[in-house]
Amino acid sequence: MDIKQYDFELPEELIAQVPLENRSSSRLMVCNRRTNEIEHRHFSQITEYLNSGDCLVLNDTRVLPARLYGAKEDTGGKVEVLLLHQTEKDEWEVLIKPAKKVKVGTRIVFGEGQLTAECTEIQEHGGRKVKFSYDGIFLEVLDSLGEMPLPPYIKEQLPDRERYQTVYAKEEGSAAAPTAGLHFTEDLLEELQAKGIEMAYLTLHVGLGTFRPVSVDNVEEHDMHAEFYQLNQQTADQLNEVRQRGGRIISVGTTSTRTLETIIRDHGTFTAASGWTDIFIYPPQTLKAIDGLITNFHLPKSTLIMLVSAFAGRDFILEAYRKAVEERYRFFSFGDAMFIT
Structure with missing residues (x-):
């Protein structure tokens, strides 16, 4: 399958640079994949599209201030380090710029020497272990020296770090936010619960697997990088009960979706599990774990738009994206949302 099938024209000015003051005031495109109908609403109105007995599945990962700026100890050359995930105590997989300047044994100093790192391994995908x-x-040292790892297409500074966290973020470990969840406020969650809509929580620490660009022409040749996930027994029991009584399972974000699909693929039912997933979902695969999906608008030719296309159909999704551009929706991390039913 040719990657060009997932390309579309996106005016640069539609890439949201700053979050809205009120999280739930973002726009919401409601897409019915059975009728191909599209509605234009606001996220605060999502309550109207959810029923008592439905269950939202939320990724409670918390973003680390994972971007560090340092200097090589020997030459003073500037180095940028992005933490991806911890492999063992004090050892992390990272991305480094400029990577070619960092060899095994290279030492990097951050701040006034409060933190140092030594490269211990060069990895296949171009990353490093340090x-x-x-x-x-x-985590306290990182909090004092690190910056929030905003995507490269966001040029503006973010004065309030918490605006790049979901209001329910708890488990520290992500290199990026599960951005579909950024639209929820505590008040909106309370409103949903009052209507009888359940909340279920899992964890997937967002890393390179979610955002690594597809660099091959043939989609099937793309290798996903593994990310850590965890789903506990309480959530597994809750989701199985929802499914048994006919409630809908609505995934909030592609990270929640990938976790649920990994578990269903491996176990056939919702089961308490943790580990590493490199699942890559694209058409003509079908999704078996979810009945609905809340997600942001994604990059052209990305694995994320492929996942959404596997759920709702490529032609329908590309038509929805065309309308989103026409209607001037805001794109990517701080942008607007779509709800696919």
Whole structure:
């Protein structure tokens, strides 16, 4: 399958640079994949499209201030490091720019020396493994030196770090936010619960697997990078009960979707599980775990638009994206949302 089948024209000015002051005031495109009908609403109105007994599945990962700026100890050359995930105590997989300047044994100093890192391995995908040295508690040192890892297409600074976290973020470990969840406020979640809509939580620490660009022409040749997920027994039992009584399982974001589909693929039912998933979902695959999907508008030729197309059909999704451009929806991390039923 040719990657060009998932390309579309996107004016640069539609890429949202800053979050809206009120999370739930973003726009919402409601897409019915059975009738191909499209409605234009606001996210605060999503309550109208959910029924008592439905269950929203939310990714409770919390974004680390995972972008660090340092200098090579020997030459003073500037280096940018993005933490992807922890492999063992004080050792992390990272992306480094400029990567070619960092060899095994290269030492990098951050701040006034509060944190140092030594490259221990060069990996196949061009990343590195580094081992950190510091005094005190690593997350506290990282909090003082690191920056939120906003995507490269966002040029504006983010004064409030919490605006790149969901209001229910809890489990620290992500290199990027599960952005579909950024639209929810605590008030909206309370409103949904009052209507009888359930909330279920899982964790997928967002890393390179979600955002690594597709660099091959043939989609089938793309390799996904693995990301850590966890779903506990309480959530597994809750989801199985929802399904048994005919409620809808609505995934909030592609990260929640990939976790649920991994578990259904591996176990056939919702089961408590944790591990690493490199699942890559694209047409003509079908999704078996969910009945609806809340998601943002994604990059052209990305694995994310392929996943959404597997759920709703490529032609319908590309038509929805065409209308989104026509109607001046805001795109990507701080942009608007779509609800696919």
